[in-house]
Amino acid sequence: MHADLTPELLSPAGNWDCARAAVAAGADAIYFGLPKFNARLRADNFTEADLPELMDFLHKHGVKGFIAMNTLIFTGELEAAERQLRLIADAGVDALIIQDLGLAKMAREITPQVELHASTQMTITSPEGLRFIESLFPLERAVLARELSVKEIERFQASSPITDHRSPGTPLEVFVHGALCVAYSGQCLTSESLGQRSANRGECAQACRMPYEIEVDGVLRELGEVRYLLSPQDLAAVDLIPDLVRAGVKSFKIEGRLKTPEYVAAVTRVYRKALDACLSPESTGHQPGSSSLNSQPSTINHQDRYELEMTFSRGLTTGWLGGSNHPYLTHGRFGKKRGPLLGTISACGGTWIELTDRTGIPLKPGDGVVFDAGENRDLEQGAKIWKIEGERIVFHRTFSGINFTRLRPGQTLYKTSDEKLESDIRRFWQTAKLRERKSSLHLTITGKPGELLHVTADCDGRTSSAVSTIPLQIASKHPLSAETLTAQFGRLGDTSYELASLDFLLEGDCHLALSELNRLRRELVETLQQASEETATPRRSATGITVADLLPSPNPQSEIRNPQLSVLCRSLPQVEAALDSGITTIYCDFEDPRRYKEAVALKTSATSHPPSTISLATPRILKPGETGYLKLIERAEPDGVLLRNLAALDYYKHRSDLKKTGDFSLNVANPITAMLLKEAANLDTLTISYDLNIGQVMDLLEGAPPEWFELTLHQHMPMFHMEHCVFCTFLSKGTTYKDCGRPCESHVVHLRDRVGQKHRLMADVGCRNTLFNGRAQTGARFYDDLRTTGLARFRIELLDEDDLGALRTIAAYQDLLSGRTDAATLLDNVKAFEKLGVTEGTLV
Template identity: 85%
Template structure:
């Protein structure tokens, strides 16, 4: 399956110019999107009409083309997704990059000759998670989560067989890909649907124990610097990584060209010498990386955990390299101290960092340089010079000459056509025809001369002569790679006959590889063939059941007191799970089951958390990641619920997960609105599902620890002092809304929407489908608040109250109010 495992450099292409720039700069493959099912909808993208020409262009130059269909697919979109898969297969696309498990199953069945790459949106963070996906369908590539270190990536080599791909450059999401619900929660723009609103790049205030913490100019608490792993390429090669991916489908062709050619140099050097004594990357190369786009460059998580290194909080948009600090200023000029060696000339753009609101900061182009003074035009610069003060820092934001040089590079580059290697074996002896056997890749043919070989009187036919004649392949798609001369005796034949044989061989190979032989045609299988059977509708819907997710022992006690049938426990410290399970034994006739939640993320070596859950002896488990599905799939003695983080958005995904992980229940994805939920329940048995009616939406789930970065002097959990255990922390957004921040057992942070949301007014419609399982999730309610919330929803389910009354009651005791949220 994995024929070519030569490490590959993979570049982004948001449009035609970016594709040409990537090819010119040495990319082995590009990835791009189409207008639908693409996580970068704001890119120009490529149309259906573009696809054949784009693939012809790429293949002509020996570059592969991968299409990103890396969004969730809703039930009503399955037929459109199937149509796009067929189009892709017919166009000869090399690979699909896919998030949705149901779509991946469709791709494997409908377009089996197109490689299947698991997107980073699948949240593959542990070998066990990848092993679970491999049990569903074969993969040609797995794109790992960006939060893994090199040492953690190395641990993948011992388990799965799928080649690995790693991001090495570009913007970093603060949340785990596939697990960010912020844009959906705040603005109905789902990141899992390509509509990320980049809320992580916005300013936030930090509130600790109810008091605003003064952080000076530090406001961008969730905005990571950009990834630049160019120095880690040799380590990643040694770790077994086979594809090195550059982020940037929204970036310019100049960015694509500059970054690609730097990483081409780094990867070629690493392949030539896995441990080079000196870095092949020059200061000019690093300057190009910073100037084309950067919010500051880091190696991300690849070197291990160092929270402050990743996110300094001082700005959230493009900066470029630091030039220095203003030492003096007057009129239209400034002088710098701590001057870096970054080149500076008239026409370069700069920005002044005064620690103010970044929307108000000043920037301009340099007019001239006079000795140590940098001078700006009094009128056309637009600068308010009275705002410039000593001590302010200055960054270089643009370099027109560099951009022009890079533009000329990719526009004027002579793109060498990639030709297929041709291997020939020549046999014969005097009195017999000359035979030529030809092979190129998977193609093979042979030809024989119409004339017999003659005994040579003077110049015998030599290997050199044969090579000279058969190398004359001109504008054919082949180039002679080898020729094995096995002639016996002193042979002679007319050169015209050798030329005829060469043409016959090329024509025969071309016929095998022609347009009538599609590389990856679709099958006749349809999306409908993969849907689960609906069966007969029951005579009436099952009685409604309410489950409650608790985050503290007092909340568990409230749920037990309310006779809740299923109680999910999601504690920051799973060592307290045993106490939660023990609470049930204190009740003489318990009507409740205690189910324990796994961490949202499991990284290599963290299955010990799952063993801790087992030792607590729960009635069931709430499974939140692929690794836990793999771990528990053979446990028939536990009730198993797949949580919202598994992103079940269509019936094919539901069927896959339910069967492969032997799940009793699936939680419907939080990305679905009410119409999409209804479609899902009509496309799969409603008894499979549970729907969350009330919750504080978990917006960001991130490896980045805000507690460690901004409330300690440490860099990891080893030296941070654990402020998460002693303080209640909220982040206040630009509109004044406070959002609760919590840490989990792995020190990962979740930011919960400060406004609880409810789908209560859709309850009656949901019941008509046969859905019977409903959940409410508590956050920081005390025991009395938990009892009130639980009672309100019990009354809704039993018909003692309606949604309008419930909304009034909830508003009366919810501290921060309620919105109907993403079900709208």
Template identity: 75%
Template structure:
């Protein structure tokens, strides 16, 4: 595969998946080790497996990429450093990395290993990629899965600013939240998605509560569970858009899934590169659906169509829809679709599930016992079905096809994995009276006897090719022959064969195994760490309370409380001018106003940043890589990096502070109190601000619940904007209400209904020298805002204890208070 040839990248959670991927035609696989990977529930490879795995892959011409795509905490940097050495020594081809600090370490410590920016780095625009490229060179950028083909092509249009080859997911499960921006598992259960511990809260049922009233949604309960991605028909468009690598999701899947999906996309990618009509068959599509799907869609690649992506009827695996039950009795059912017309045919042993629109944890499924004419018959005892619950009108899905699974299993298990041959380019020279010389690269062999003049059959290209291509079980195959013989020459075939063997022996000698040099540098972890604060630094100045407001009413209340730093995060940034004017004209002359950028900026959306500039704030709350790039030279503005930039260790902190000329860094919301204290002990504490009080942003999504379930539209163009007219909450399985907001880009954020407070940890934080603390408001009115701010100000001033504050805040918060991620 040349640099210009697109790459097919397959997942592997274990040895069987790796073999299946190689058998099915993958150009590379990606896999995790026991630590620092975003699929800790996958089998994963052990550190001891690594050398053997890489030898196996390289023997078959396949690359191996290790995922280190989690945030790295301060206490883990030493272990991460050791893993970087380990993967380099094993010959790993690339590292897929989320954490910017870890990426910096990898570039400095193991420069010979390619560096791929994970999709969890949340690269959504050329400007964001440009900023990462300013930090360190990349060999690959894995783009966010929420981008359309049209938006991906904007990266290719921006090649004068960016140079990194692009990778795009083309098949598999979709996260409803932007990767790297989901705090749901962390907030609700201390299982961070940024640490490989996602609890899949998006796949759970929710109720829609509009203006305080629970909506009757009938069978629609899975409001945040997208269908799976299948871009098999969009591969040619992605090739034209400049995509380098085509990635299949599925490190938690079976080898049969890996084999089936890889071989279909191998075919689709080969078709696209040959510019021929697709050879993907109906049977291929069936295999994609049967090996695993929750329903297959083109995701966001074809553009925005919210109901198409997330219909809300189920969150579990579904295969093809077989039909609707028209009659049933005893142990049999009949469908509205003729069984004889089903392709592939339904047969005994196939698995099905009955969809009665009920709780999916209660739905029934079984294997077919036999087919009798129009009837599908189940075993009365062994099926486990309660036949009294089966009704006409229920739909039937096919969930399992044992014969297909057997065929795929035989395919990858019995595949003859032929080692990749090294292409041999041979040059032949000589003339009568001189020796015959054959050479390839630096290897060269000469015949013992000179060439003789040919009387009848001169030595020609055909004979040379026939004899020199007889390479048998060697690692070589003849790729080209340059015949430069002069005159009509003759030599015995046995002598020619002897020369071929000598040339191969010489080439093998040049490639004799030697101890592999360690491709790491002398750079050590300590060389990359910033200088922490001194005791004298920590003792100076008083603490400062800032507040994030989402309404003008909250801004006025914050001004009344004399809050010095007021962040504004409005759904409509056109109202930022009003907020700036309110602060400037207030009776609180020391108050300053800082405007928040959107969490996500897609190609062509930097206009929002220009709108913020025109409001002329005192400072900025920067939430994405593109905004860091856009404002990095604005030294006249106070710049704060927000939590969404995932600052979890001192190397990331130092890197961002310097590259984006930042004044303040918000501590990552993934850190608990001990991890926060570790971070503050290893970097200057005056760099940081910590959010003491907030409603944790759980999901941040391109998916719009308002459009999908409260309108007849498909996008902001025709939805009628119900988000502007209604207050919406989602109720989870335990009865907790969570507030839903839309932002200027129509992206939705679901906020934890319970407020999180770090009041109990305030004293420990102050002892580190930390001085900047934030309160983030959600939907509080003016009175609640003032009481909340005055309570936290009293805590910081030392006039109230943590217990007193907790009592006051608990009384103000309608849905309760938690210590959440900090605990």
């Protein structure tokens, strides 16, 4: 059982200043990264040499330190990851935040004294998914996906065998503030697909913040100033803190390892205020961490909200925590920092403007503003206010840099900076007197007249003792009492200790000079302090287990079997084409799984030999209450299943009658992850992660039996996989699937990026959107090298091809696998029939 479930406030720290700001503002813990294996490589980050000093600083002030090793680990990096794990343990780091399942297994075996937190990059979206992770290794924390609502988070508590929300099995962590990724964390392949900069490797290029155009049925749809179709507003769940505590959330996480220390300080202190208020014993009559919450009105005031908006904001929302409301989350009008709205220009002339619809946000000279004219955001104008004259806001004619002829009534004005606020916050964290953590002191006092007085102290597992230099005397009056000794030994002032208990074991009426009692107290404190400084941060020992002990058994060169081609189909005509082509393994990935039964029925009329098998794909995401989709798959009576998420692995792990393939979305990037998943979920085959280039694929195939794997040789890369529905937001007047009219079922939609490339947008059964790279990716050039490893299973994935297009693509790859054509010829053929182009993509 997890002992301490008092809610925790967890703040980001990209550097030393941010760490100090977080501590000053009241964080219970901070999370940070090192230069390797860290999903925020653009942050300053800490060096390995920083770790001991940083952990001593944090622990001295009662704050925990968590390291994010939240990237996929490639086969050639396993030994470097092991070295970093041992370094982290030796430095006394409290917890590891990990994405890669193989690395998590390593951490559990090699550094068991360091807590293991499952990163949001693991895409934990359901209690069943969490249950599968728990079956692999014990966890001290699970960081849930940001797309869950409060009601869905409550389902984790309800599914736990423990009903008390303070003890919900694995403690839960939830993001409560900061930037939102539009794609599910751990499932975004956009940066990798477009530029070989993987988000799963800390190199996200933020393609979601770029402008896009929307093409509907081949016609460009005019959306006016709406261009940022994939850029969510920022998360601010400060008003939902009580609801999240009730839902069983242990840790409240602030995003922002790339942000400034002023951001960290401002946001942390607002959430500290909110969390303290809802758990205040003065208001509830209970101790902190109790199940009773303060029902008083929120203590968060206008100034707090102003600080949240000013430090960084693209507009603040409660994200998905309040449930689905697609237009509320992503309005599409801008993708950069904005700050609060000030009003609308009602008049302007020369160097001045006047506003109407003023929002009440204070303005003063020196404040920064930006003009929203609905234009290209790279061209919009901003400046600092020079002076305010009555209702007029005046800008300097020369130094503002404004082209005043472009200003018009009707344009809106946003406040982007407040120098005084930034200065105040900076002064706050720089000058704050950081309160050191007080250690609890437990004293035992023994003695009797004629003997020396003995004091034994116990503090955080360390003990020390002191003995009086003079014997106790018989008291003629006012003998020493427990109250007297508590008062004397409790005078610990600015030391790092506070008296927690005193066991009074004196015999008879004893007397000792107060000066001697004071000397004893000082001696105890000095002894404890010396011992504390010698072990300021408890080093956490590592085991003797190594990476080599966790790898699959050495695999001799596999006998190269005949290559097999499988085809993933997204329509019934494509399934018919695959059957007509004699494909023996067909995967079906339909938007409407009710048609799966028709797909399975098609094989009965096929004449291929050997007969074809049909495997049905699960949704890529399953949220609480959505396992009904898996039952729908079962009712279709397939030969196998293509498993795409943790919940599906849990659901099917005991089914031996189905062929089970783990898909790319499980992020198999190294042999330890492969073995872990294959054994725990009883998988027949694993799809190699799309994050690997050809060298990393070859390393994986050398480190684990090639017969475990299938590699996708041709596809349109699924880049963004989103809870956000572009169809609902920009092609309907609805807010959810209940009132959107389902334009996804009646229109063919592409998004066009800044360079004019079109990408197909599709919805799945859960109304989640996937944006597919418009250019097909082929790994044909590497086929011969892959065959030398013994790899025999290759897949092609169709997207929107008709039956003839499907036949043509299938035939091209059948010719490659049979040796009737070579890679260069195939590449020429694919270029000829792929309308939007071809790339070698992530394998290069």
